[in-house]
Amino acid sequence: MTPKTFPFPLETVRRMEARTPTPFHVYDAAGILRRAKALDDAFSWSPGFRNYFAVKATPNPAVLELLKGAGSGADCSSMAELALAERAGLRGEDVMFTSNDTPAAEFAAAARMGAILNLDDLEHVEFARKALGGRLPELMCARLNPGRAKEGNAIIGKPEEAKYGFTPEQMFEGYHAMKELGVKRFGIHAMVASNERKPEYFAETARIVFTLLAQLSRTLGIEFEFVDLGGGIGIPYRPDEDEVDLAAVSAGVKREMENVLVKNGFKPPRLCMECGRAITGPCGWLLSRVLHVKDTYKKYAGLDACMANLMRPAIYGAYHHVTVFGKENAPADEVYDVTGSLCENNDKFAIDRPLPHLEPGDLVAIHDAGAHGHAMGFNYNGKLRSAEWLVMPDGEPRLIRRAETLDDLFATLVPPIRTGEGETR
């Protein structure tokens, strides 16, 4: 069981709302730090363990700075994410560049920062070499797609149908080519699950990666400095689900490391991960007010937020818990579809959800929106991206992104339109 509560007093919400009307996102800095530490602590048996926080989950430099202070690196997948990591003071091997279908300019930018390049495809060995002026960096990594050896899960799909990574056979060719091109230090990466809550799943992935690492080392005569097990640790979106047992995830990985590598004479590689959701997911809320309550064939509560603020429910059918301020203990004896205002019928945060009686003006919290929430926003129907607040460990709310204005939206038109609206936000 994971009770779904909002950790800050109403007074803090009122202060935020006075500056940025709903909808807006709120993050809990103390919670984020606690979760980053819990992951590090679970892997404390592994010297040098590090989580490279997946920037795509919560791409805001204030969050990255907070996590940098706790020892996290950054996992980037694009030019913008590299720039955000750099802005947060992360450079060099603090940055993992795990991209796919990568433009040459992004390889070049990542290499300029000294980031660890994690290649997604055999062809990228040569593509990256050319993009970097003929020379690969001293340290390189490649992403394994284990294919049939591993089942996927709902979000990321079956590995053999996923666009990511090298086949195991291509890994031999890829590392051989990198070695021939002068690469001296090696890492290996796999990420085959998203929002996975079963600890054994991670142990299984580790077994596959460690087994391949041993074969690659023996065949090619190379030593692996690190193993990156990717992100994908899940969170309990539903109140009747439990937190992932990180101690069990870690114990399973340790068991596989001992059985596959240590017992066979291999030096244990440094372990790392790229978790995003497990760190910030439960520490973010989308706050929104009910605009309309509509009673037709069903009851609808129309919010001032829409799937442009949080699209997980619409694209994955994902569950996000909804609570109503001031009605936390009221009986959930009415059933609503909780909707946004997009001209798309899948713009629903919840379908057939038992909730207390709702009225226009009610303030609702949509829980577990801290990862892949604001980040996935878009502008369809001219919806504006919302503000983001980070409530610091001392309880003080810090505005870390203002809300978009119509002028922001129209700035790229040629010629741009200026409305002057919302400039003070």
Ligand SMILES: Cc1ncc(COP(=O)(O)O)c(C=O)c1O
């Ligand atoms: C390469 C890579 N690393 C890390 C992550 C972060 O995943 P999560 O936030 O589920 O941990 C993702 C998510 O899509 C990813 O594609």
